[in-house]
Amino acid sequence: MNDGASLGVTADRALKTILGGRPSPSEDEVQNRDEVLARIAAVSDPLDGLPLWEREGDAYGLGADVIAKAFLIVTRDDPRMLREYTLDTLWNLVCDRWKGFDEWIGVASGFQVAFAVNTARYVTGQPTGDNPAIVALGSSS
16 A cells, blocks of 8 residues: 655655544645655764654654665665565665664664655655555455
């Protein structure tokens, strides 16, 4: 299921629609690729500074953006890896490069990791995929 990363919103804002019942993001909340890339470039590099959970503000959305930045760094030489590698493989590349990264973020959720991959795909002009952390429940009657 689509997680909203291709709209250029933050992970926190996407969850407010998916789980919180807020309407879909308005035009004012949507960001294009260049705006999202600038947002990602502005966040801390992995393990730089205070752990994210000790900072003021939206640690959840910031965490997804820092994870996206880490994915962009580890796939810089071959952005196709964002489509060709599994989420687990990409996550392991990041965690192997920056020991303690998951703890520094505050322990990433599956939604954050998948959203970050989709954000990295979005800014590199690749199609985004489903977020496996989103489960749709319903009746088939």
